[in-house]
Amino acid sequence: MHKTTQIYGIRAVIEAINANEPIDKVFVQKGLKGDLSRELEGLIRKNGINTSYVPIEKLNRLTQNNHQGVVANISPITFYELEELVEKVIAKKEAPLFLLLDQLSDVRNFGAIIRTAECTGVDGIIIQKKGAAPVTADTIKTSAGAAFKVPIAKVDHIKDAVYYLQASGISVVAATEKTDTSIYDISFSGPSAIVMGSEDRGISPSTLKAADHLAKLPLLGEIESLNVSVACAVFLYEAVRQRALPKS
Structure with missing residues (x-):
């Protein structure tokens, strides 16, 4: 089935x-x-x-x-339209959390990210129609079935999705090494969306420019980057941590 x-x-x-x-x-x-x-x-x-x-x-x-x-x-799943997904979530939640994947191409990374997204309460994942990893049997397996639980929308351009989310009152944070701002200096307590880039090129320059905030992870070793699914998990769990803190 x-x-x-x-x-x-x-x-x-x-x-x-x-x-x-x-x-x-x-x-x-x-x-x-x-x-x-x-x-x-x-x-x-x-x-x-x-x-x-x-x-x-x-x-x-x-x-x-x-x-x-x-x-x-x-595809074994049905994809949402962006507007339908965002409107549905906003109607139910005061502080939704979305995840945008800018041309992520590896199906296993995609599956691992979907699994983490489900575990961290992500309300929807947004991918690009062209150039994005397809939802295959490997994606489903790696996601441990989470691909059937987290709504996924397809858009023509991730940058346009960023603008739509911003117009809907959602703050967009792009994960990139091209900034001096740490992830720990960014607030995820309100309506938020996190953008992760492709394995080889990262986030496109136009999407980086459109984002409200740029944030990086501290890397203390000699290797210059993390696997995208691991980096995504760190970002999502920072959002979870902040949202679990008592309201001041």
């Missing part, structure tokens, strides 16, 4: 998109031509679907079936 569904064949993928199935990623053979492939390309662009253009050998490894140059993964 919760396994990632794989579909293959150009027509089947077109029909799935038109049926509004929660397609997580489409793999398209490089150089694919024809009327149907052009129709598929148009639908992919229109719907902002995460797509990789790969050699036929990759598709042959994904499925033994007649894929016709196209394989797609239907």
Whole structure:
């Protein structure tokens, strides 16, 4: 029931998109031509679907079936619209906590972060439609099932999500080493959102510029950074710690 569904064949993928199935990623053979492939390309662009253009050998490894140059993964979860998620949470909670992932690409890191998010009471996770880690069987397994408990929204651009959250009265904190401000000098007691970056590039410059606060973790050893899922856990538990303190 919760396994990632794989579909293959150009027509089947077109029909799935038109049926509004929660397609997580489409793999398209490089150089694919024809009327149907052009129709598929148009639908992919229109719907902002995460797509990789790969050699036929990759598709042959994904499925033994007649894929016709196209394989797609239907997500085992249903994604939210950003506005729907934020409005629903704000209506219920005075100080919500959101987590934004700026093009995180590793599915196991994604799963570990979802698990921590569930344990720390995160009200929603926001990811980018293109370039983000898909929700796969590995994601579900690493999350220990938390992917079915924490709402996840997809957006075209993380920066636009930052602006929407700010307009909704939520303070946005970006986790980055490009600041002198420590995480321990930031308040997470009010409505908050934390942005974590990708494993290799961190948070995009435009998103960093849009954030209300930049914060870093103290690193006392010689290694210059933590794994993103570990860093994310530290940020989330600092929010938990602050929110557990007695109100003055």
